[in-house]
Amino acid sequence: MEKMKLAIRNFRYKGVIVIVLVFMLISLILLVELYGIQFNYTTKKLDFLPEERIVTKSEACSSLKKDTLVLWNSDEPGAGDIFSQFTVIFDDMKVGRDCVDLATEKLPDFEDYTVIVLLLSDLTPVGEGIISICDWVYGGGNLYLPLTLETNPYSSVVDAKLGIVDCGESYYPVDNIYVFPDFMVGGGESFGIPDGFDSARTLQLSQDGVTVYAATSEVDGVPLIWKKVYGDGVFVAANIGVYDKAFRGFYAASYSLLTDVCVYPVINGSAFYLDDFPSQIPDGNSEYIERDYSTTIRDFYINIWWPDMMNLADKYGMKYTGLAIECYDNAVDGTINATPDTGTFLNFGNMLLRKGGEIGYHGYNHQPLCFDNCDYKGIYEYKTWESYAAMKTAFDELESFCDELFPDVEMAVYVPPSNLLSKEGREFLIKEYPQIKTLSGIYFPDAQLDFALVQEFDAAKNGVVDQPRIISGCDINDFMKIAAISELNLHFVNDHFTHPDDALDPERGAELGWETMKAKFNEFLSWLYGSAPSLRNLTGSELSAAVQRFVAVAPECETYDDKMIITLDNFYDEAQLFVRFNTKIPDTVSGGTLTHLTGDLYLLVADKQTVTVSFK
Ligand SMILES: [Zn+2]
Incomplete structure (x- = not known):
């Protein structure tokens, strides 16, 4: 044994071996990043309910x-x-x-x-x-x-x-x-x-x-x-x-x-959507990127924006749900002319997946799934699809493009371009692409167009979940902050989306510069997670699974002097509830765990259908 240790210590090429090993490790990491290799879908935090257990x-x-x-x-x-x-x-x-x-x-x-x-x-x-x-x-x-x-x-x-x-x-x-x-x-x-x-x-x-x-x-x-x-x-x-x-x-x-005590179900989830990601990176320069970084949009996306977004995800544990779009042509006749930069798609997509994120569909191109019965009233310069068959050809192309690049990834989320989706477009998606289980539009009415996808958190018998995104962008204004605190206390949810090109668009805060936008976003995240450390970071699909449970569960409470018994109708495997103890002080819990939120308000995570809380 002593002899062997001595031999290793005296081995002349020890340093070279270490260097070779480090290089091999780096190559392996790069290979994993480039080619995907079996991602997260076996380790989803929360799965959809079996269809027979869905309750509206x-x-x-x-x-x-x-x-x-x-x-x-x-x-x-x-x-x-x-x-x-x-x-x-x-x-x-x-x-x-x-x-x-x-x-x-x-x-x-x-x-x-x-x-x-x-x-x-x-x-x-x-x-x-x-x-x-x-x-x-x-x-x-x-x-x-x-x-x-x-x-x-x-x-x-x-x-x-x-x-x-x-x-x-x-x-x-x-x-x-x-x-x-x-x-x-x-x-x-x-x-x-x-x-x-x-x-x-x-x-x-x-x-x-x-x-x-x-x-x-x-x-x-x-x-x-x-x-x-x-x-x-x-x-x-x-x-x-x-x-x-x-x-x-x-x-x-x-x-x-x-x-005395009030109990109500919540969703408990925080999701962050990246619209138009992965996508083609725009060529050329942008005024604000040029001003602040003297570089191209491509370089900004790859070397500044994305590393910053990954750092924020690491800091707060966020999981991004990216929405893939293959190209930005205006073809609505089923013609396929896309020449996507697959290397960029793979790199961004795989990095996102490796961080526990999810990829969903946004479109073959950015033309909303609308036929000529939709009137954009000059608000958008979109075209309408020439036929059902044309729409199908284009969406099939996106489907096979994503299958090719991310073969083992379930594509279960759809976010419509510019949040516009006609009734026919919705029916088309549900009929033709049964893998789609989440339709994610927006929470607040747009007023201008009646085919904006404005939703409530809801779950249908066919397994499709409506999951509106509530706030957006990095420059969180007063309205969004009010909406954020409101939704934290009604649904215990945060549902947010941002675009890689926010830093290019003056309407979304680009004039401030990316560093300021990032600081503002960080300030919001710090408030969100500082206020609600028990808020779960979920992907789009995981959040939809949480919505199904939230929609189904119906609590009944019996309150006595010394305890309360909560019976959860339609309980499946877990339930998330807010409990406010107005005149009672909780002591022990069976059937779940209580986490203090603020004042007399607690988060109850039930793992049994019946939860008993004793009072002090
Ligand atoms: Zn988009």
């Missing part, structure tokens, strides 16, 4: 116990839109409820409900009933007033009970909202509200039994969300006066303040 949202909601009563008035201006927003909020939170339209129906018996929601700004249609509702609260009921109230004799009945000591005549401008740190995931700061207007009552609250959760500007601003204990019951009021899709999470979070 309406099926899941139909089994809920109806312990909430929603009173609304379809004659109120804007009532229809507000009612629609709250329908999604309550369906997604799996709030079993009866809804009564006071324009056509009388106030029903409400004694047996646990929660009443007055989805009204004018309480007149409730009439004298408001007095008995307040008595019901005093006896242990929970009343939620999400809308900014109109001041009149009926509101004055509840004002004092809500803790309002002073209310001005004028409405207060809500151009930002300060979210108290213990209230919502991501709170503890002020969020700008674009297009804010005089939408809040200018009011002051007493200190007695009142907890404020959100206010204009800072802690001492006009209260926007608060709770008031009244007898054995609770009032929760919101005074924001804005009910857009980007604010849903504020209403979900305030609803959860009502009962």
